Amino acid sequence: MVCLIALAVFPAAGAAQVAIGFGGVAYDPNQPVEVTANSLTIDQTTGEAVFDGNVLVVQGDLRMAAGRVRVLYSDSTGRNEVQEVVATGGVLVTRGADAAEGGEARYNVATAVLTMRGDVLVTQGGTAVAGDQLVVNMRTGNGSVDGRVRTVLDTGGSE
Numbered sequence: 001m002v003c004l005i006a007l008a009v010f011p012a013a014g015a016a017q018v019a020i021g022f023g024g025v026a027y028d029p030n031q032p033v034e035v036t037a038n039s040l041t042i043d044q045t046t047g048e049a050v051f052d053g054n055v056l057v058v059q060g061d062l063r064m065a066a067g068r069v070r071v072l073y074s075d076s077t078g079r080n081e082v083q084e085v086v087a088t089g090g091v092l093v094t095r096g097a098d099a100a101e102g103g104e105a106r107y108n109v110a111t112a113v114l115t116m117r118g119d120v121l122v123t124q125g126g127t128a129v130a131g132d133q134l135v136v137n138m139r140t141g142n143g144s145v146d147g148r149v150r151t152v153l154d155t156g157g158s159e
Contacts, residue, residue, distance in 0.1 A: 020122060020129060020143050022098050022136045029112060029138075031060045037069070047073040047080070055087070062138070064105065066091045082109050091116065098124045100134055112138045120145060128152050 038053025049071040051057075057064040067089020074083035085107040092101045093114065103118025116134040122145060132147025 020124070020134075020136075020145060022095060022100065022122070022124075022138075022141050022143050028060055029109070033057060033059045035069070049073075057085070057087075061096050063094045064091065064107075066105070084108055098122070100136075102134065107138075114138055114143075 136143030
């Protein structure tokens with residue numbers, strides 16, 4: 001598990017960016033995905049499936065909980081592949097001991113990039129980072145928190 005936070009803080013136009021590691025590098029996008037929800041609506045004309053109410057998405061050690069999850073499909077290859085997953089309503093994403101929460105999460109399947117927005121809080125062990133946006137490459141575990149970044153670093157000093 002990669003548990004690196006606050007590797008660097010870069011000022012950017014009144015905001016800051018903190019580089020983080022999220023969940024390590026063992027993510028396997030080919031694992032089966034299990035979705036549990038109170039209801040499912042499928043719209044064949046828009047290529048969209050909507051899971052509503054207490055949604056839980058699990059793939060290996062990656063878990064996403066939200067009030068609503070929209071799955072957008074691409075028909076360009078004729079195989080109806082998942083293009084993007086959009087979660088709203090108190091989103092919590094966990095991978096191993098790492099966790100991130102925010103108002104909205106978007107996962108781009110092709111790039112394996114997870115973007116969370118809206119009062120984002122990332123916790124890794126005793127370390128926490130809060131900001132406006134989290135962007136994580138799920139293949140590498142590399143990511144950043146942008147915006148007005150606030151952090152508490154676990155120095156391991158007091159017991």
